[in-house]
Amino acid sequence: MTRDYLKGSNYNDLYPEDLYEKVKKEKRVKKAKKVLLVGLALVTALSAAVAFKKPYYETNAGQKTSSAYNTEALAYPGLAASANLQSISTQHNLEKAEKMSVIASSDSISIIGVGDIMPGTNYPSSHLPGKNILGNVEDILKDADITFGNLEGTILNSGGTPKTGENCFAFRMPDNTVDYLKEAGFDALSLANNHSRDFGTVGATNTMNLLDNAGIHYAGLAECPYTIFEKEGVKYGFCAFAPDYSGTMHFADAVKTIKYLDSRCDMVIVSFHVGAEGNACQHITRKTEYFLGENRGDPYHFAREAIDAGADVVFGEGPHVTRAVDIYKNRFIAYSMGNFATYGMFDLSNACGVSPIIKITVDKTGKLLSGKIYSVKLEGKGVPVLDKNNTALKNIIQLTKADVPETQLIIESDGTIKVNK
């Protein structure tokens, strides 16, 4: 997909340069104001501590106060314990209090990533398991603030026009796939891959509508290059990219999109569908990879460009095998997470039949704190179950040693991820 593809769409309206610069400037001003306000609030709190020996709740015990005042005091108990709320009587000062409370919080965020998901297709013939194949591992999937995966297909009960061509498979997952994904705890899905338009615009539109109804966020098509959403007070930006598949977001647009999200969000999650496919392609090459004559990109350099632009987590998939993991500027990278739940239509031999669930914990600026790799194997026609042999983990340890020996990541034999400082 070249830039020309996007002519006539509203893409250019989404990121006009002047708007981007304006947003950046607003963010800088906001940051400066925040620092000033926190300083003011601290000074207020310190002088209050000197002036009043009694703790806050005693000071106010017998006083009648406005309901707004009480609401705010309840909302920011940490602040109430340390500062003199008598001085925080105006809305302006309450804003100060809010900012101070946010800064004081040092909560971390947990994010899970998995690879390709296609839990059953009704085309060209029925390969449907008749149940939610994600159920065996849903307890792990649900145990994070954000759970991400790559949706490798179109959700559509019937109809649509299947794509045709050599070496060409088309996947049409029934509508209840969305319920399965929701039940399993998915928050964000990439649609930037070679199957999200298997049934044309009809299929893509149905997929997006159903995900919207289920409250699952998605990105990676020209209609939805990125998404911004909030969860538990954290503002996430999510975008996804792929090679030249018609109507998906192309690598060439990545830097601009990521910078835009970085200017607006606390946490930027980037997905890419990059690299050659199959058991012979487990290693990253640090060069552009080709498969079936297609340019499939260079995951090593793409990940770095993404992080330079503001990405906080980079989740790769596409090769249908698991690849190395890495860290750059304190940000986590998974080069490829393999087949996670691909039912019926996929080669599941050797490395294609195992994959990780990667759970990372980052601080609120996106820096990697720690992580855990769980190993999954695909049983039967492609049902993910936990793998006691930890094959995916063993593969990741070996591949990481071989392909990025200089990495600061330490991956232990129990799957723990640490950062070597």
Ligand SMILES: [Zn+2]
């Ligand atoms: Zn793919």
